[in-house]
Amino acid sequence: MTTSLARRKFLIASAAGTALIGAPAFIRNASAAKDFKIGMFYAIAGPAANLFGPTQKACAELAVEQINARGGILGRRVQLLFANGDAAVADATKSAVRMLLEDKVDFFLGSHNSAVREALVATIKARVPYVYTPIYEGGECSPNTYVIADTPRQQMETVLPWLHKKAGYKSVYLIGNDYVWPQVTNKYAKGIFKKLGVSVLGEEYVPLGAPNKFEEAVTRIKGAGPGLVLITLVGGDNVNFNRTFAGFGLDKNILRVSSLLEENTLLGIGAESSNGLYGCMSYYSSVDTPAHRAFKTAYRKKYGDKAPILGLIGVDTYAGVKFVEAVVTKAKANAAAKVKSAANGITFASATGTMTMRNRHVDKDMYLAECKGTEFQIVETFSNVKSGQTCA
Amino acid sequence: MLLLLLALPLALGEYWAFQLGLFFLYAIAALGVALCWGQAGFLPLGQALFVGLAAYLSGAALIQWGEAWWVFLLLPFAAIAAGALAFLLGLIIFRGRSESGPYFAIITLAIALLAFQVANSWNAVTGGYNGMKAIPGLPGLEGFSDVYYLAAVALACAVALCGWLVQAPLGTLWRAIALNERRVAYFGYDTAMLKAIAFGLSGVLAGIAGALYAPQQGLVTPELVGFALSADLVIWVAVGGRKRVLGPVLGAVLVGILSAELRERTYYWDLIVAAVFVFVVLYAPGGIGALLAPLERLLPGRRKALEPLRAPASKAPRSAVTLAIDGVSAAAGEVRILDRLSLAVARPGIYCLIGPNGAGKTSTFNMLTGELRAQAGEVRLDGDILSKPTPYRLARRGVGRKFQIPSVFGELSIDENLRIAVWSARTSLLDWLRPATRRWDTPVMAALRGRYPFLDDGGRLASALSHGERQVLELSMALITEPRLLLLDEPCAGLSSEETAQVREVIRWARDTLGLSVVIIEHDMALVKQLAEHVFVLHQGRLLAEGDVAAIRSDPRVHEVYVGAAE
């Protein structure tokens, strides 16, 4: 009875279309008890909100639409509740508390930075399972926490040996922002360089959140003369560095690999400065697989011409929601122990294919992309790359 | 009130208790910002530094000893450490430069930016970018809403503390500094110390917020040290109202919670906040707190006038003063203002300093009090060479000054103005905190009240006084400090002849009762004739002539500089 009532309300709301978007929120609350609620953190307001936010939301909603079309999770309609992940940690914490206590969400999904992740872990305290989606430094093994993200191993283990084989660089220079993700990535990369017999000519970090310029660093790199530069700069620093690098003409002789190079950043770097620049992540919008073609068709169909630009940070929420569906369906509950045993070895859909959860991280396909203008051209696919994480 | 606060979580539920608890903590830090900005008149723009420091300390202590009940005893130390750092920083900065304008704000901002880099890079200690994690809750208070009670009690205590400080003599002195710091220094107060105390207390308040933030959140990240929280605190204080005790609390709780709730739902929220902020700065400097004013008036229990207390004796020396200026030269830019000036005040009495405009009369005073640096020559006070004089040090040695344009503290009441003078050179740190100090009275003060009945109307603001009354008030304040040497710059300018006569009598009375040496810059020759026991005539930065009035009048050189060459 209540179920059919809820369904009818849902149908009415859907029929009313976008004009009534404000109203369903109320109706959803009325049907709160039955829906399967995912509390999702993404960039709603803040510096990253315009970069990633719309994609994060669109991809998650696409996944939810597909799941609900098939009858939801365990017969329950899936509902997304949103909170800002591009916020001060205390703001994220209070949103998590609200979702825990008032909304009583069944699962948490987060696409945000590592500091906010630590805040959510500290707040949720494993009471509800939590899946974290964007690229990060690895090492998250808190109980009842699952990670879809690309890890340093998945990135470095693929791109560095491949480029060494193809381009034969003999030496390398490392530059990154001064915080944990670049440091951990570089530590991992240096292990690989040692095995490859590549010498590290320099390693430097620039302050996070400071107005950085890169003329001096680029000149230093020019003097060191490496065959490859490994870039673990983020955001505007990544843009500035690469524009300066090419401006000084270093792009003609030195290869670059950037660890966090998605579509927005490449647009900022621009076609003039992207020659000889590579990236290695689990998603590029130019990946050509049957699954991705289907994904993109569905995405275009749902959002039309004004669809937010596709990129790794954003699309990974799609896989995140699909993981929730797969694991809860298999476990038949969201209790911690059941989810944990169901999760290990489970395979679920991503935008480009499938991923497999092991040790609460995923084995996934990685793509090596070379920048051609402001587009990524996939030059190699690495299948089922292991995360290198060993969470119990 | 407190009961209402404690009952709130039962009505609103655990989530709101958690949320309110956090913003109560922010409100405590905001109270500190308001103490500095609304009371003492300087704006700290990097206050998060102290919140963050205490949070890291408290977090570390909890991680180390979180199981033990006595960890509660450690938390105050985190707050005190933050306060100590603030006090030291304040003392260093304020000693280096006496004013507290926007540059102080930018210094604190730059320090906070540096601290952010340290917190972000020093992985081993702070946990770096991802923060100091797995901080346990306080023993027995692990629930989401449990810290709420602690925060509510802490906030109530902080509000009470601030309310009390604002009422205490310290609050009066802070407000006086905000209005005219130089004048406060001329009353013999160490203004740098007073401001550093305000900054230190604001650090303690920020520290209390930080110390409780760590167990409430379970995580401390570098952004807690950074600019964003510092900026939010300032916006909350501005919008809430920086001059009222409850203003910052209103700002933090209302604006803070509205922002937290609406930012992610309202696309234009940041635009709205920016516009409201600009509006408040431009048109409503009192903030929301100003709306409370009518309510406050309704509250009963206005304090009755209390019996005055006899103030202790001044700590400044009491013996007669000797002053000798010997060959002093000084310049401003290219223009020579004092040119080998020599004059001496050897025994108590009334000395007049006259001369045409630009002769260097006020400059002589400025040179004595250290505002104009002497390039050559020396000044001896009681036989000791005065090197690097400051208004504060001179006041401590019994030298007072009254300015030409009356510089009483306009936004303070007559009573408060007089008290600042009474406390001069009589108070210790402890007295600044004791309300009883407000009742101090001295025979000189009583005598002046007798002469000038308007001084008894203590509640009036000094800005509401007439020009003549302000002149008298400032002269009274100078006399109440019971100086040995008093420098008066045109004490009768703009007074009616009746008022002039009264001032003349008061100066004579003060000389007789206090054994005072008075040096008066005066243009009114009638007054000079009536008052002066000795006259110095200055011309082009030099002593042209000196002697009694009759000798000066008959001096042809004096005649020439005043009226032009004789035919």
Place this chain on the structure above:
Amino acid sequence: MNTWVFDFEDVTGGYGGSVVVRGLTGAVAAGQALCVLGRNGVGKSTLLRLLHGFLPLARGSVRFAGRDLAGLDPARRTALGVSFAPQERIVFDDLTVRENLTLMRPGHPLAALAPYFARFPRLAERLGQHAGTLSGGERKLLSLLRVLAEDRPVALLDEPSEGVQSESVRQMATLIGERKAAGAAFVIVEQNLELVEAVADRYLILDQGRTVQAGDRSTLRRAELVAHLRV
């Protein structure tokens, strides 16, 4: 219809709401000088600042060529034809002597000032120097020259002779006399009797913000003035 080029009536006002001068009335015709006399602190400078719009009038009116100047800021009064030389901060220290003289008359040849420079050769020698490097007396001369160079119908001068050597004061008096002959009117606040006696056509003696004596040249008595100015 009167013939005054500049006149004021019942002028009352002061700083920040306090009243320093009360009910002052005076007038000057073209080719005349009105001297305002009195001890320091009686409100002479305040009067000039009220006349030129730096301070608001609490009561009274100021007219130039019959036009009421109420509501006009100092810059507009100057543009209309009333020059003003203040008592303090009298020149632009950061500008050269030449710039001080030509600031509002770009391209105007300095040659027109040649007769003045002839009387004050020291200024002519220092045309390229910053005014801030001049001595006090030289600055006063420069200030006066600036006003004379502006060549406006009315000039308000605040103690032009202060700090100036007596030889130069005599030159000043001659210059002001020449300009009067050419039809300019002056309101001069002054304490130097020599200058007053040389140029004044009318006078006004103030004490404590009020007029105690006023009249024309024929009633000007040195002894009385000295009594009001001195001990």
Place this chain on the structure above:
Amino acid sequence: MDPLLVTQALNVLYEVVTLAVIVLGLAIVFGLLGVMNLAHGEFIALGAYVAYVCQSHGLPYLAAVPAAIAACALLALPVERFLIRPLYDRPFDTLLATWGLSLFMRKAIEIGFGGGYKSLKIPVSDSVLVLGTPFPAYRLLLMALCAALIAALLLWYRRSVAGARVKAMVGNRELAQAVGIRTDRLARDTFVVGLCFAGLAGVMVAPLVSVQPYMGLDYVLRSFFVLVVGGLGSPLGLLSGAAAIGGVESAMSALVDRTAGYSTVLLIAIFFLWRRPHGIFGRS
């Protein structure tokens, strides 16, 4: 000569000269009028976005110059009238009001142009040999343009009548009124010109940096530091401040790394704000 040394020396020079141009607008507004404009960086951003719009419409790069000046002037006029003029002589409130304005402008730019990075094509993309070492041509051109712009402004300030009037107003506002200068209008015009220079600086650096709504933050604080170290109101101060802040940051970045450069600049700024607020040459 060691080619790296040549390049690093040019980098230091480049940093100093571009920093001077970035500060120019604030030097006018803060140095001459005493207005602490915390929205300075947002006007630089506005100039950069105007350049982006011009370029994306296929206009020649120089077209951005008049466009940016027009945009900044149009915005500066109401800002002066309603935000700055009521707050003269209230430095704290000016600081806070312009800070509010900067928050507002940043968000407005984000709403208008989106939060993503905009990349502008570099108008001149070749390299030029300097003492045998290649150096990017646009950077050299920019240095020349910046130097020319600063020199022109200094010459104008020193030699022109308008410059003399501004100097007169700054040095002695009351006397300026007495000689007939409409100081309120002159102050308004000076403010507008200052913000136009900020926009112009935005146009000049836009091809070399990441253009995004938050870019203004990078410039405003350093601009203040330059002015504090150099001292207000003097052209020599502007250059020496830029040399001290930009030169030290660039040199430390070249010798050690960015962290050293950034921290040194903060420490220098703190020292000057604390001990020598009137700058290197100023009297305390």
